[in-house]
Amino acid sequence: DLDVDTFQIYQPQLTVARKLLSQVCAIADSGNQSLDLGHFSKVDFIVIVPRSEVLVQQTLQRIRQSGVLVDLGLEDNGTAYQKAEKYVVRLDNEIQTKFEVFMRRVKQNPYTLFVLVHDNAHVDLTSAISSSLSHGEPNHGLADRVINCREVLEAFNLLVLQVSSFPYALQSQQSRISSSNEVHWIQSDTVDDAASEDKLYFGLNEYSKSLQWGVTSPLLRCDETFEKMVNTLLERYPRLHSMVIRCYLLIQQYSQALMALTTMASLRDHSTPETLSIMDDLITSPGKDKNGCGHMLVIRVPSVQLAMLAKERLQEVRDKLGLQYRFEILLGNPASELTVAKHFVTRLKAWRGNEQDDWIPRTYQDLEGLPCIVILTGKDPLGETFPRSLKYCDLRLIDSSYLTRTALEQEVGLACCYVSKEAIRGPIVALDLSEKEQEKANGSENDSDELLIDLDRPQSNSSAVTGTSGSLADNGVSSSSAADKSQKQAPSLNFQAVAHSSVDEGTYSSFTAGETLKQECDSVGNQLASSTTSKLTSLSSVSQTFQWPAQSAKDSKAPRVALPRIVILSKAAYCLLSSQKNGNLPSSSSLLPHADVSWLSSLRPLLHKDMSSEEQSLYYRQWTTARQHHADFSSQGEASGTRSFHPRRLLLTGPPQVGKTGSYLQFLRILFRMLIRLLEVDVYDEEEINANHTENSEIIQSSNDHWPDIEIFSKISFDLSVHDPKYRNISPVYTEQLSRVKQETSKETKSEEPKKRETVSMMLTKYAAYNTFHHCEQCHQYMDINPTAQVSDSTLHAFTFSSSMLGEEVQLHFIIPKSKENHFVFSKQGKHLESMRLPLVSDKNLNSVKSPIFTPSSGRHEHGLLNLYHAMEGISHLHLLVVKEYEMPLYRKYWPNHIMLVLPGMFNNAGVGAARFLIKELSYHNLELERNRLEELGVKRQCVWPFIVVMDDSCVLWNMHSPHEQSSQSLEPGGFSKNVSLKSVLQHIEATPKIVHYAILGVQKWNSKLNTRKGKAPFSRCHVRDFILLNIDLTQNVQYDLNRYFCEDVDFNLRTNSSGLLICRFNNFSVMKKHIQVGGQKDFVVKPKIMVSDSVAPIMPLQYVCAPDSEHTLLAAPSQFLLEKFLQHATYKLFPKAIHNFKNPVLAIDCYLNIGLEVAICYISSRPHSVNVNCEGVFFSGLLLYLCDSFVGADLLKRFRFLKGATLCVICQDRSSLRQTIVRLELEDEWQFRLRDEFQTANSSDDEPLYFLTGRHI
Incomplete structure (x- = not known):
C-alpha cells in the first residue's frame, strides 16, 4: 500500500538533458578540435560522489532503476544490478586505486566517450597541494587530485560533468569551466509552466515567500523561546562554544518533551512549544495510520561527537519510556551505513510488499513511512534525498557560524522537495469556532476532501499569533487531545481543519538543560515562562493554516499528497531568510558565496533581485576570487593572468533535490543515441x-x-x-x-x-566516406593542412586546352596543396602546370588505385562526402573536387587539403552536364599530354592508363x-x-x-x-551512373x-x-x-527577371516558354533549364498521340530528353555504323529534334514512318538556325507548320533563349 517512488524522467529533466547534449555538440562544433563526436561509438561513465555511504547507495539505486547501464550497452540485464557498483566511486582513501582503473579504461578505449560525473562538486574544493602542506584532513583535496589531474585534462575521449546545487565557488575569476559550458536548470516561475506535471518544485525561494502567506503554522519557523535560552546561557558561559550549548539544550528539550508527552505531564512547562508539538506529532502519527506509518524528523547536528551523544541520550530516554517500537532513532553519519532495528526493517519490508528476505534499508528514501528521528551529522549535508514522510527539519543548531550562501542554502536544501500541485492551489482556512459550530462544521457531508495553500494569499491581518511563533492557540486543549478529537470527528478528511501539530509558545515555556547547567537553566526557564505566559490568547477570527494530512485508516490507500517540510531555524538564519519580500533571488544571496572564495572588492554592485542563475554566475566570475587553498587557485595563468578553461568540462547547476541525477543519467542515454545516430x-x-521492360538475355x-x-x-x-x-x-x-x-x-x-x-x-563502417563534420586521428592529416601552414600554401595553376565541342580554348584552374604536388608535372621552372601524372596499364601496386577520382560537387561544401580517407583505407590516391568558380572559396575553406578543379565562371549557372563534359574533356587532353611525355621515356602510348573515376558526392x-x-x-x-x-x-x-x-x-x-x-x-x-570508371x-x-x-x-x-x-x-x-537534403542538382527558384513586387505567385512550368516577341513575363533562369522543365510537363500539348502509347513512341534523334512518364522515347543515333534499336514496323507518334547537327539529314528522317497526326518538336539555339534546320531537313514536305507554333524559352535576348517549332504530320 505504501506509495514508493519509481524512477521516472520528467519533462524538466528531459529538457535539461537536451541542454547538456546541445552544449556538448557546441563544444564539438567550436572548431578548437577539443572534442570529435564522430570518433566515438559508445558512451561509458563514472559518478564520483562525496564521502557519504547513503549518497553512494542512493546514486546506485538511481542507476539501477534507470536502466542506463543496459541502455548504454555497458552491462547485460542479468549483471547490471551487481555491476552497478563499479560506476559509483566515493571520494575516500580508496579512490586513487579505483580512479586509476577507470583512467586505464579511458586510455584503452579511444572510441568510447567517457563521462566523468562529479556530483555535489562544491563539497571539497581544497587544492591537493594546500591539503598536503597543511596536513589537514586526509580526505581533503581528493577531488582536486582526481578531477584536475593531467590525465583527465588531456584525455580527448573524456568529458567532465560537474554537478552542483550550490556552484558559486566554482564560478570565481579562476573557474576552470567556461561560462558558456554551464547548463542551468530551467526556470518555472509560475504554476502554469508546470501545468503538465503532477508536482511542483518547492525550494528555497518558495520557503522564503511562504512567510508572506499569513498562515499561523508557517513552513519556516524560529523557536524564539529556544533562542532566548541559548542567549542566556551564552552570557553566563562565554567560554563554551555556542554549538555545544545549542546541542545540549536541544537534547534536553527533546528528552523533556518525550517524558512530558508520555509519563510526566508536569514536564510540559520545561519544553518549548515547538519541540513539544514536533514530538507529539511524531509519537501520535503512527497510531492514526492503518499500517502504523508515521513522520520523519531530521535533526541537524554537524559535529559527529555531539550527534552520537544526541543519539545515545534520546535512545536511552525513548527506551526507558517503552517507545522503542513506536519510532526509530538513527544516526545519519556520512561515513557509515544506515543501521535500523530489525523489527523496523521487518515493518518496512511488509509495507513495501515485494522485497527479498535479505533486504535492508540503505538510503533515507528506503525509510518512507517509518516514524523516526534522523540525527544528520557531518560538516555539510551531501545531497541525500529524504522520503516524502519527512515532515520536520530541525536546523536550530545552524547558527551565525554558517552564514555563507553555500552553507546556509545547503542546510535549508534538506527540506526542498516536489510537492503536489493541488497542495498549492487555494487557501486553507482554519476557523476557531464554538464547540457547537465546530461539531456542525466537522459533521458536514459536503466538507472538502482537501484543504489547500494559496501561494499568492496576502498576509492575514487578523491572525492573533505572530508568524515567528510557529504555533496556534487551541483554547487550552493540548495538541494531542485536539488531534484525537479531530480524528474521531472527521475521519474522512485528508487535512484537518484545526491545527493540531503545534501549541502556543506562551503555554509551555520553561526547560531544563544538561545536568551541569540544571540550576542555571531552571532559573532562566522560570524567568522566561513568567514573561511569556501573558501571550496566550484565543483565536476569534479567520486564519490561514498549513497542515499535513491526517493519516486516516479509512483512506490509507488513497495517493498521498506530497507537502512541503516544516523547517525550524536558528534566529540568525530565520532573520536572513525572512527578509526576502519579492524577486527570484533568495536573501541568502547577499552573503559571501563560499568560504573558499573572497570578494574582489567591497565596492561592487549588488546582486539584482531578479537575476537569473546565468547572470549570477557571470556576477560571481567578475567579483569573486579563489582563496589560496582553493583548487581553482592554480588555474590562473601566472604571467598573463588569463583563465585556463578545460574545454571538455561542463557544469550542471540546479536547486537542491530538483532532479539533477535523473537529468544527467538521461543525458548519458541521449548522448549515446546521438553518437549512434552520427554513426548512422x-x-x-x-x-x-x-x-x-527488359528481355531476358540468352547468354549464360x-x-x-x-x-x-x-x-x-x-x-x-x-x-x-x-x-x-x-x-x-x-x-x-x-x-x-x-x-x-x-x-x-x-x-x-x-x-x-x-x-x-x-x-x-x-x-x-570503417570504410565509409565522410563529410566535413567527421574528424579523427587517422584522417586528421588528410583533412587539414598542417597547423603551421596557411591556406596560401595551396597554389593556383591555370590549365588551358582547346575543345572541339566548344570550338574555343577552355581555361580551368587547379588549386593544388603543396602536399599533393607530387601528382602533377610542372615545368622545369616549377611554375607552369604541364600535366597530371597517370600510371601505366601494367602497374601493379596493392597500395594504390590507378584511376584519378573526380567528384563534381555544388552546394555541399559541408555535407558532401568528400573525405575518402577511410573508404580508401588510408592509401595514397588522387582525388579532385570539381567546383564552380563562385563556390570555390567555401570548398577551399572546408577542404584545404584537397585538390580542386575550378570550372570557368561562364559555367556558374550550368548544370551537372557541364561539369561532366569538362571533366571528360580535360582528362582526354591530359591523357594525350601524358602519352607524349611518357613516349619520350620509351613508354608506348597505349600503355598509359586511360580510366578516370567519376563519382557523386x-x-x-x-x-x-x-x-x-x-x-x-x-x-x-x-x-x-x-x-x-x-x-x-x-x-x-x-x-x-x-x-x-x-x-x-x-x-x-x-x-x-x-x-x-x-x-x-x-x-x-x-x-x-553515380559511380563509374570511364575510359x-x-x-x-x-x-x-x-x-x-x-x-x-x-x-x-x-x-x-x-x-x-x-x-x-x-x-x-x-x-x-546517402540522402543529403542540401545542395546537389537542385531546381532553380524561377523568378521574373524584373521583380515588380516582393510577393510573386509561383510560376508554373508551362509558363517557362512563350511566343517570340510577345510581352510575356521574362524569367531569370538559364534557357536550357527552362526548356527541360517545360518538356517534362508539356507532354499533353507537345505529343498528344504518344500519351500511354508505348507501341508508338516519340522518335528522338541523337538525344534523350525527359518528356514525361506517359511517353516512351525511341533513341536513334544518326552516326554511321551506330547500333540502334530495331524500329522495323514501328509507327512513331512524334519526332523530337534537339540541337541536331549535320549528321541528321533529310534522308535519315525519311526512313521512319509516323502516325497521321503525329507531332514534331524542333529545338534550336536561335530563330535563324531553326528556320535553316526546317529547310535543310525538308520537314515541310511531310509536316505542317503554323506561324503560331513557334516558341522560345521565356528569357530575355541577353540570356540567349532557345527556340522551338511544333508541327503536325500530314
Missing part, C-alpha cells in the same frame, strides 16, 4: 524499376566469375531500359519488350510534388555481394553481403582482363532486396551534353552504347547513396 546514415533503399554467365569475359560479354545485348529508381518519373526508353507493356494511367504523375524517396538507416558505402556463401551477416536465403572499401572495389574493377576494351564500368545501386534475388548474372550490359580514350568521340541539367547520364549511356562501345555493370558490388 540514411541511404536510399529503392528496388529497381522497369523490370518488365557463370555466377562464379569475378570479372567478365569480354568474348561472352560483348555478345550480350545492351539493356536500354533505365532501372534506377531515381528515374521512376522519366520517359521510358523504347524497346521491343516495352511495346508489349500496357501502361495504366498513374495518379502519382499528376502530382506536382515529387514523391518522397524511400530511405533506410544504416550504420557507418553522396556515395557513402560500398558492398560486395556473394550469391553462394552463407554468412551470419545475412539471414537472407539468396546470398550474403559485406561492407568493403572503395579501394577494394576500384582495385577489383581495375584488374578486369582486357579492361581497355570497355568504355564504362560501374556497380549497381544498393537496395535491401539485392541479396534475395536469385539467379542474377554477375555482370550486366546496362545503364550505370576517356575509347569514348573520345562520345560527349556529355554540356547544356544539360537532367538525365545527362542516361543520354551519355545511350550515346556510348549506340557507338558500339561496351558498358559493364558489376552486380557483385553495390554503392549506397
Whole structure:
C-alpha cells in the first residue's frame, strides 16, 4: 500500500538533458578540435560522489532503476544490478586505486566517450597541494587530485560533468569551466509552466515567500523561546562554544518533551512549544495510520561527537519510556551505513510488499513511512534525498557560524522537495469556532476532501499569533487531545481543519538543560515562562493554516499528497531568510558565496533581485576570487593572468533535490543515441524499376566469375531500359519488350510534388566516406593542412586546352596543396602546370588505385562526402573536387587539403552536364599530354592508363555481394553481403582482363532486396551512373551534353552504347547513396527577371516558354533549364498521340530528353555504323529534334514512318538556325507548320533563349 517512488524522467529533466547534449555538440562544433563526436561509438561513465555511504547507495539505486547501464550497452540485464557498483566511486582513501582503473579504461578505449560525473562538486574544493602542506584532513583535496589531474585534462575521449546545487565557488575569476559550458536548470516561475506535471518544485525561494502567506503554522519557523535560552546561557558561559550549548539544550528539550508527552505531564512547562508539538506529532502519527506509518524528523547536528551523544541520550530516554517500537532513532553519519532495528526493517519490508528476505534499508528514501528521528551529522549535508514522510527539519543548531550562501542554502536544501500541485492551489482556512459550530462544521457531508495553500494569499491581518511563533492557540486543549478529537470527528478528511501539530509558545515555556547547567537553566526557564505566559490568547477570527494530512485508516490507500517540510531555524538564519519580500533571488544571496572564495572588492554592485542563475554566475566570475587553498587557485595563468578553461568540462547547476541525477543519467542515454545516430546514415533503399521492360538475355554467365569475359560479354545485348529508381518519373526508353507493356494511367504523375524517396538507416563502417563534420586521428592529416601552414600554401595553376565541342580554348584552374604536388608535372621552372601524372596499364601496386577520382560537387561544401580517407583505407590516391568558380572559396575553406578543379565562371549557372563534359574533356587532353611525355621515356602510348573515376558526392558505402556463401551477416536465403572499401572495389574493377576494351564500368545501386534475388548474372550490359570508371580514350568521340541539367547520364549511356562501345555493370558490388537534403542538382527558384513586387505567385512550368516577341513575363533562369522543365510537363500539348502509347513512341534523334512518364522515347543515333534499336514496323507518334547537327539529314528522317497526326518538336539555339534546320531537313514536305507554333524559352535576348517549332504530320 505504501506509495514508493519509481524512477521516472520528467519533462524538466528531459529538457535539461537536451541542454547538456546541445552544449556538448557546441563544444564539438567550436572548431578548437577539443572534442570529435564522430570518433566515438559508445558512451561509458563514472559518478564520483562525496564521502557519504547513503549518497553512494542512493546514486546506485538511481542507476539501477534507470536502466542506463543496459541502455548504454555497458552491462547485460542479468549483471547490471551487481555491476552497478563499479560506476559509483566515493571520494575516500580508496579512490586513487579505483580512479586509476577507470583512467586505464579511458586510455584503452579511444572510441568510447567517457563521462566523468562529479556530483555535489562544491563539497571539497581544497587544492591537493594546500591539503598536503597543511596536513589537514586526509580526505581533503581528493577531488582536486582526481578531477584536475593531467590525465583527465588531456584525455580527448573524456568529458567532465560537474554537478552542483550550490556552484558559486566554482564560478570565481579562476573557474576552470567556461561560462558558456554551464547548463542551468530551467526556470518555472509560475504554476502554469508546470501545468503538465503532477508536482511542483518547492525550494528555497518558495520557503522564503511562504512567510508572506499569513498562515499561523508557517513552513519556516524560529523557536524564539529556544533562542532566548541559548542567549542566556551564552552570557553566563562565554567560554563554551555556542554549538555545544545549542546541542545540549536541544537534547534536553527533546528528552523533556518525550517524558512530558508520555509519563510526566508536569514536564510540559520545561519544553518549548515547538519541540513539544514536533514530538507529539511524531509519537501520535503512527497510531492514526492503518499500517502504523508515521513522520520523519531530521535533526541537524554537524559535529559527529555531539550527534552520537544526541543519539545515545534520546535512545536511552525513548527506551526507558517503552517507545522503542513506536519510532526509530538513527544516526545519519556520512561515513557509515544506515543501521535500523530489525523489527523496523521487518515493518518496512511488509509495507513495501515485494522485497527479498535479505533486504535492508540503505538510503533515507528506503525509510518512507517509518516514524523516526534522523540525527544528520557531518560538516555539510551531501545531497541525500529524504522520503516524502519527512515532515520536520530541525536546523536550530545552524547558527551565525554558517552564514555563507553555500552553507546556509545547503542546510535549508534538506527540506526542498516536489510537492503536489493541488497542495498549492487555494487557501486553507482554519476557523476557531464554538464547540457547537465546530461539531456542525466537522459533521458536514459536503466538507472538502482537501484543504489547500494559496501561494499568492496576502498576509492575514487578523491572525492573533505572530508568524515567528510557529504555533496556534487551541483554547487550552493540548495538541494531542485536539488531534484525537479531530480524528474521531472527521475521519474522512485528508487535512484537518484545526491545527493540531503545534501549541502556543506562551503555554509551555520553561526547560531544563544538561545536568551541569540544571540550576542555571531552571532559573532562566522560570524567568522566561513568567514573561511569556501573558501571550496566550484565543483565536476569534479567520486564519490561514498549513497542515499535513491526517493519516486516516479509512483512506490509507488513497495517493498521498506530497507537502512541503516544516523547517525550524536558528534566529540568525530565520532573520536572513525572512527578509526576502519579492524577486527570484533568495536573501541568502547577499552573503559571501563560499568560504573558499573572497570578494574582489567591497565596492561592487549588488546582486539584482531578479537575476537569473546565468547572470549570477557571470556576477560571481567578475567579483569573486579563489582563496589560496582553493583548487581553482592554480588555474590562473601566472604571467598573463588569463583563465585556463578545460574545454571538455561542463557544469550542471540546479536547486537542491530538483532532479539533477535523473537529468544527467538521461543525458548519458541521449548522448549515446546521438553518437549512434552520427554513426548512422540514411541511404536510399529503392528496388529497381522497369523490370518488365527488359528481355531476358540468352547468354549464360557463370555466377562464379569475378570479372567478365569480354568474348561472352560483348555478345550480350545492351539493356536500354533505365532501372534506377531515381528515374521512376522519366520517359521510358523504347524497346521491343516495352511495346508489349500496357501502361495504366498513374495518379502519382499528376502530382506536382515529387514523391518522397524511400530511405533506410544504416550504420557507418570503417570504410565509409565522410563529410566535413567527421574528424579523427587517422584522417586528421588528410583533412587539414598542417597547423603551421596557411591556406596560401595551396597554389593556383591555370590549365588551358582547346575543345572541339566548344570550338574555343577552355581555361580551368587547379588549386593544388603543396602536399599533393607530387601528382602533377610542372615545368622545369616549377611554375607552369604541364600535366597530371597517370600510371601505366601494367602497374601493379596493392597500395594504390590507378584511376584519378573526380567528384563534381555544388552546394555541399559541408555535407558532401568528400573525405575518402577511410573508404580508401588510408592509401595514397588522387582525388579532385570539381567546383564552380563562385563556390570555390567555401570548398577551399572546408577542404584545404584537397585538390580542386575550378570550372570557368561562364559555367556558374550550368548544370551537372557541364561539369561532366569538362571533366571528360580535360582528362582526354591530359591523357594525350601524358602519352607524349611518357613516349619520350620509351613508354608506348597505349600503355598509359586511360580510366578516370567519376563519382557523386553522396556515395557513402560500398558492398560486395556473394550469391553462394552463407554468412551470419545475412539471414537472407539468396546470398550474403559485406561492407568493403572503395579501394577494394576500384582495385577489383581495375584488374578486369582486357579492361581497355570497355568504355564504362560501374556497380549497381544498393537496395535491401539485392541479396534475395536469385539467379542474377554477375555482370550486366546496362545503364550505370553515380559511380563509374570511364575510359576517356575509347569514348573520345562520345560527349556529355554540356547544356544539360537532367538525365545527362542516361543520354551519355545511350550515346556510348549506340557507338558500339561496351558498358559493364558489376552486380557483385553495390554503392549506397546517402540522402543529403542540401545542395546537389537542385531546381532553380524561377523568378521574373524584373521583380515588380516582393510577393510573386509561383510560376508554373508551362509558363517557362512563350511566343517570340510577345510581352510575356521574362524569367531569370538559364534557357536550357527552362526548356527541360517545360518538356517534362508539356507532354499533353507537345505529343498528344504518344500519351500511354508505348507501341508508338516519340522518335528522338541523337538525344534523350525527359518528356514525361506517359511517353516512351525511341533513341536513334544518326552516326554511321551506330547500333540502334530495331524500329522495323514501328509507327512513331512524334519526332523530337534537339540541337541536331549535320549528321541528321533529310534522308535519315525519311526512313521512319509516323502516325497521321503525329507531332514534331524542333529545338534550336536561335530563330535563324531553326528556320535553316526546317529547310535543310525538308520537314515541310511531310509536316505542317503554323506561324503560331513557334516558341522560345521565356528569357530575355541577353540570356540567349532557345527556340522551338511544333508541327503536325500530314
